[in-house]
Amino acid sequence: MRKHKSHPPKTVKVLCVSDHIDPLIYSNGIKERFKSVGLVLGAGDLELPYYGYIVSSLNKPLGFVFGNHNLKRISFYRKEYKSFQADVSNTSFLERSFGSTYLGDRTAKMSGLLLAGLGGSMRYNKGMNQFSEFQMAMKILKLLPGLLVxxxxxxxxxxxxxxxxxxAGIHDREDQCHRGFKVFLLxxxxxxPAYLVHGHVHLYDLNAxxxxTYRTTTVVNAYEHIVIEVEVPR
Incomplete structure (x- = not known):
């Protein structure tokens, strides 16, 4: 009897970035250094032209969420908008201008992977894109139809x-600004999800x-950059 050959699982290398422009990425060597990457994810606090540079250099899909900084500059691209909420709701403009997919409060399929995004931080000074636990829970409810599909x-x-x-309790800090959300644990x-990729918490120690791991999920801090290899379920 002929034995069927088992095929190795298909995987996608994902370049995750957040919070700080990394000279290893913003360089002439980006194409060679990250040539095996099939998807890019931006976890916030990076300006949109940086995403545009990555997309144009690697020619790979990029999905992103907004953080709690670098938000006012968005209005410079479309002056007729007067608020952050109006800007980020215009996903067609964001995608057309920077070649990226805005994942805030929505689900999407990219490079064979099922993705969802939740931007913003814990509320600490009533600034833009800051939320209470209850508000973040309401944002998660918006994802339910896509998750059910x-x-x-x-x-x-x-x-x-x-x-x-x-x-909450994973990679976060004690100050209100950098405290994590308990609802993410739920x-x-x-x-x-196989992975939860976040930003917001800066890593200055190489040993940090x-x-x-939380239950079955690998939680990854994407500060500056990290490459993860994700299995694509058949």
């Missing part, structure tokens, strides 16, 4: 949740923890 037609809820803030428990 994924579960029914693709057999799983989600592969990667892209956020700006970390989950999200991981219920929807079991960048990856952690």
């Amino acid at each position: 994924n579960r029914i037609f693709r057999g799983r809820w989600l592969d990667i949740l892209l956020t700006h803030a970390p989950p 999200f991981m428990k219920l929807f079991k 923890t960048r990856k952690s």
Whole structure:
């Protein structure tokens, strides 16, 4: 009897960036250094032209969420908009201008992976894109229709949740600004994404923890950049 050869699982290398322009990326060597990358994710606090540079250099899809900084400059691109909310709601403009897919409060499929995004940080000074636990929970409710479609037609809820803030107790800090959201813990428990990729917490120590595990989810801090390899379910 002929034995069927088992095929290795398909994987996608994902370049995750956040919070600080990395000279390893913003350089002439970006194409050679990241030539094996199939998808890019931006976890916030980076200006849109930086994403545009990455997309034009690598010619790969890029999905992003907004953080809690670098928001006022958005209005410079479309002066007729007067508020942050109006700017980010115009996803067609963002995607047309910077070649990127805005994932805030929505689900999407990119490079074979099921993605969802939740931008912003914990509320600390009533600034833009800051939320209470309850407000973030309401943002998660907006994702439910897309998550249900994924579960029914693709057999799983989600592969990667892209956020700006970390989950509570994982990579976060004690000050209100950098405190993580407890509702993200519930999200991981219920929807079991393979990865939660976040930014917001700067890493200045090479020995600082960048990856952690919560139940079945790998939590990754994308500060500056990190490349992860994600299995694409068949």
